[in-house]
Amino acid sequence: MTEPIVAMKNITKEFSGVTVLKDVNFHIYEGKIMALIGENGAGKSTLMKILTGVYTRTSGEVLLSGKPVNFQSISDSQEQGIAIIHQELNLVGDLSIGENIFLGREPVSAAGNINWKRLYREAEQWLEKLGLHENPRTLVRDISVGKQQLVEIAKALSLDAKVIIMDEPTGALTVSETEKLFEVIRDLRAQGRSIVYISHRLNEIFEICDDVTVLRDGRFIGEKPVTELDEDAIIEMMVGRKLEDQYPRVHCEMGDTALEVKGLTNRFVQGASFRVRRGEIVGIAGLMGAGRTELARTIYGIYKADQGEILVEGAPVKIHCPTDALKQGIAYVSEDRKANGIILGMSVRENISLASLKRFCGKMGNLHHRQEEETAREYIKGMSIKTSGSRQLLKYLSGGNQQKVSLAKNLNVEPRVLILDEPTRGVDVGAKKEIYELINQFKQKGMSILMISSEIPEILGMSDRVLVMHEGKIAGELSMEEASQESIMSLAVGKGVEK
Numbered sequence: 001m002t003e004p005i006v007a008m009k010n011i012t013k014e015f016s017g018v019t020v021l022k023d024v025n026f027h028i029y030e031g032k033i034m035a036l037i038g039e040n041g042a043g044k045s046t047l048m049k050i051l052t053g054v055y056t057r058t059s060g061e062v063l064l065s066g067k068p069v070n071f072q073s074i075s076d077s078q079e080q081g082i083a084i085i086h087q088e089l090n091l092v093g094d095l096s097i098g099e100n101i102f103l104g105r106e107p108v109s110a111a112g113n114i115n116w117k118r119l120y121r122e123a124e125q126w127l128e129k130l131g132l133h134e135n136p137r138t139l140v141r142d143i144s145v146g147k148q149q150l151v152e153i154a155k156a157l158s159l160d161a162k163v164i165i166m167d168e169p170t171g172a173l174t175v176s177e178t179e180k181l182f183e184v185i186r187d188l189r190a191q192g193r194s195i196v197y198i199s200h201r202l203n204e205i206f207e208i209c210d211d212v213t214v215l216r217d218g219r220f221i222g223e224k225p226v227t228e229l230d231e232d233a234i235i236e237m238m239v240g241r242k243l244e245d246q247y248p249r250v251h252c253e254m255g256d257t258a259l260e261v262k263g264l265t266n267r268f269v270q271g272a273s274f275r276v277r278r279g280e281i282v283g284i285a286g287l288m289g290a291g292r293t294e295l296a297r298t299i300y301g302i303y304k305a306d307q308g309e310i311l312v313e314g315a316p317v318k319i320h321c322p323t324d325a326l327k328q329g330i331a332y333v334s335e336d337r338k339a340n341g342i343i344l345g346m347s348v349r350e351n352i353s354l355a356s357l358k359r360f361c362g363k364m365g366n367l368h369h370r371q372e373e374e375t376a377r378e379y380i381k382g383m384s385i386k387t388s389g390s391r392q393l394l395k396y397l398s399g400g401n402q403q404k405v406s407l408a409k410n411l412n413v414e415p416r417v418l419i420l421d422e423p424t425r426g427v428d429v430g431a432k433k434e435i436y437e438l439i440n441q442f443k444q445k446g447m448s449i450l451m452i453s454s455e456i457p458e459i460l461g462m463s464d465r466v467l468v469m470h471e472g473k474i475a476g477e478l479s480m481e482e483a484s485q486e487s488i489m490s491l492a493v494g495k496g497v498e499k
């Protein structure tokens with residue numbers, strides 16, 4: 001085996017006495033793409049933060065080209081040619097795209113002033129490489145989350161690093177943006193750069209990675225070439241057991257229509273009409289940008305509807321804002337968990353009860369802590385939320401576990417209609433199944449569920465009926481007999497299907 005460019009040996013990390021990494025070994029090879037995978041909370045992000053000097057290790061050794069290094073900060077590791085794209089976006093919304101890319105290392109003229117012309121010219125070149133057609137003078141807060149992710153990637157690329165760590169880079173990217181990113185990654189590899197690629201999407205691992213390192217529960221499980229593995233083998237390494245039947249479909253008696261949407265129209269959606277019955281899961285498929293999230297947000301009152309009607313249990317309702325929607329028993333779990341009303345500075349328990357506080361309050365407005373605690377524990381157990389306890393602050397949970405808490409918070413409201421927007425994004429395979437089981441429990445209780453997903457297997461495995469959107473319109477409806485990868489894609493790209 002060739003000498004690795006980075007070798008991490010016996011890395012152990014404790015956070016206030018809790019061991020989150022134990023004797024982990026990790027290697028990065030020149031001109032190779034190393035996948036780093038494992039369940040939510042396995043320690044992937046923490047390991048990479050140790051490598052880049054964000055965290056200090058409790059024990060262990062890091063070698064760069066054979067020499068021991070001790071990075072104290074991210075700028076230390078940057079100087080030595082290591083760049084990281086964090087799982088959580090780190091951009092400044094009020095600065096332009098170009099300013100964000102070169103923040104803290106703006107090109108300066110001989111006189112010491114910022115050379116804006118050069119900054120924007122160079123920024124533009126990086127954007128072009130990633131196929132992002134935006135003016136680099138645009139403010140970051142005015143572009144979509146997917147595009148922000150590309151800016152973050154451009155920033156890392158512009159550092160000209162020899163090692164680039166990508167922590168779930170494709171979470172918010174469209175199919176074509178992902179393809180473009182893969183092209184760039186392959187290019188970097190061809191130039192002899194090394195990449196660490198973290199993702200929960202196993203198909204991506206097989207598509208671009210050379211080797212795989214698996215962590216489980218903070219421990220090193222193995223390092224293998226991708227060619228020696230198949231999907232089942234990887235899952236078994238990750239979760240320590242075989243996973244049978246990823247989609248635990250349940251059938252239940254459907255009730256009356258709980259939600260009806262008639263001719264809903266605004267600048268995002270055109271004439272959307274459909275019904276969801278009690279105890280039914282309706283999947284909404286389509287390509288990114290097809291208007292699925294916008295449809296959900298229009299129903300939920302974030303966007304105004306210009307035309308059309310919403311009926312809850314047969315009665316027309318007026319929804320002008322999310323509070324109106326909640327009053328009608330409609331809840332929405334956003335794809336962007338940060339925008340979802342979870343509060344990082346509050347505990348897991350407080351977050352879970354946040355939207356349903358009334359239920360935990362006595363007559364005098366006092367909070368029943370015991371009941372709140374019990375509920376939190378139920379969700380922590382039921383969804384395998386990895387946390388040191390119900391009082392742990394949310395900001396200390398791994399990304400995927402924060403996603404689970406945001407879902408728990410909304411399920412706890414026990415709405416009549418639950419709209420889920422990419423409910424398992426960033427969630428590992430094992431936890432996905434737990435989330436599906438939980439969704440099914442609510443379905444059996446008679447909740448109506450609209451589930452937006454870009455993962456067609458998830459749509460096929462969970463839905464009772466599928467709506468496919470294309471360019472702001474519902475392009476078609478498929479029964480589960482009719483729905484397949486092909487029929488869904490055909491509608492999603494605007495071709496229609498023959499029934």
Ligand SMILES: Nc1ncnc2c1ncn2[C@@H]1O[C@H](COP(=O)(O)OP(=O)(O)OP(=O)(O)O)[C@@H](O)[C@H]1O
Pocket residue numbers: 015020038039040041042043044045046047087386387388396397398399400401426
């Ligand atoms: N600053 C911190 N203080 C305390 N605990 C932490 C801190 N950062 C991470 N942890 C804990 O360390 C463990 C590993 O978290 P990490 O973020 O590395 O997981 P991950 O593998 O990246 O998961 P995901 O796939 O969900 O992103 C988790 O249990 C998390 O709660």
Ligand SMILES: [Mg+2]
Pocket residue numbers: 044045046087167398399400
């Ligand atoms: Mg992580």
